[in-house]
Amino acid sequence: MERDSTRGYVFVTVGTTSFDALVRIADSRACREALLSRGYSSVVFQIGRGSYIPQKSTGDEDSLKTNYFTFAPSLADFIKNAALIISHAGSGSIFEALRAGRPLVVVANDALMDNHQMELAEELAESKYLFCASPGTLVNTITTMDLSSLIRYPASTPLAVVQALDQFLGFSNQ
C-alpha cells in the first residue's frame, strides 16, 4: 500500500452516527499538520448527525484543502478514491473501507457506553488489516503509522452461511 500524496484525499467518516469528538480532533491543527507531514493535501469530512462543523478551506501550500457534507446516498465513491480513510468503528463502515482496499484508521467512540465496537477494531488491527485509535491518540497514530505494514483484508465467502442454512433445511443446492 503506497503512501499517496499527489492523488486522493483523506476521507473522515462517521456513518449515520454523531461523533463530534472525531471530527473535532481530525479538524484540529495538530491533526492537520500531521496529515500534511504525511503527504496528504486534502480532507473530506462526512459528519453525519454531528453538530461540529469543520472549517472549509481551498487549501494552499501550508494547509489542507477541506470540505465536508452530512450524508450521501452512498459513500462508495468517496471510499474508493480516498488515499486514507479515518472512520468511526461501525462494522458497516469498516468493512466497506476494507473491501475497497484503502488504508484505514478506525477511531472508536469512547463516549459510547457499551463499547463493543472496540472488539472488532482491535481484532482487525491485530491482524494488521487496519490501524486503531481513540480521539486522543489519533494524531500520534497518523504521525507514526507505517502504511506498508498493512495487510489486504481477504475476501470472505458470505454465501457460506446461506449454504449452511439451505443444507440444514434440506434444500438441495444447484
Next chain:
Amino acid sequence: MKMEVQWLLWTVFSILVFRFAFALWSTGRALAPCLSKRPFCTLIVLGSGGHTAEMLDLVSMLNHERYSPRCYVAALTDNMSLSKAQRLEESFIPQAAANHKARYLQIYRSREVGQSYLTSMVTTTIGMAHGLWIVFRIRPDIILCNGPGTCLPICIAGFLLKILSFKWVVMVYIESIARVRKLSLTGLLLYKLCLMDQFFVQWPKLKNKFPRAQYVDRLM
C-alpha cells in the same frame, strides 16, 4: 368431579412436559427432507442500525423463492428498519415478489435503553405477549434474527409454538460480525437456553468459546 379435573390437568401437564423435552431434543437436528419441498414462510427480526444492515444483507443473499413469504418485524420505536426492508424487497425480481407479498409488522419494545427495571417488568410482559400474538398469528416456518433485544420475545414465542402445536419452527440466530470475543447479551441468553436450531458466529474465537455454535466464515 374433582378427581377427573385433576387427572385431566396432569395429563395436559405431562403432554406439555413431553413436548418441551421433545422440542429441546429435536432442536438443531436437520429437517427431514420431505419438509423442504415447499417454500418457507420466513419471519425476519430487525434491530436498529447495524443489526438491520447485516440482516438485510443476509436476506438479499437468500434464495427468494425458497424463503417466502417474508415477514419483517421491528420495534415500534424503530423508524427506519421497516422502510429499509421495504426498499430491499422492491429491488428483488418483481415476479418473485408478486407471488408472495412481504409483510411488515411492529412489536412493542420490551425495554428501552435506560428504562427503569420496575417499568421494564411491565413493558417486557407486554412485549412478550405481543411477540406471542405475532408468532402465533404468522406461524412462520423459520425465524431469522441477529441480536437485537426485539428477538427475545419472538424466539421464546417461536419455541412455545413448537411445544404447543405441531408446527416446527426453525430458529436461526446469526451473531453480529461486530461480536468477536464475546456474544451479545441476547446471543448469550439464546445460546444458553438452547433454543436455536442454528446458531452462527462469525469469528473462530467465538466458536472456540461456544462449541455448539457454527462458524462458516464471515458475512462481510
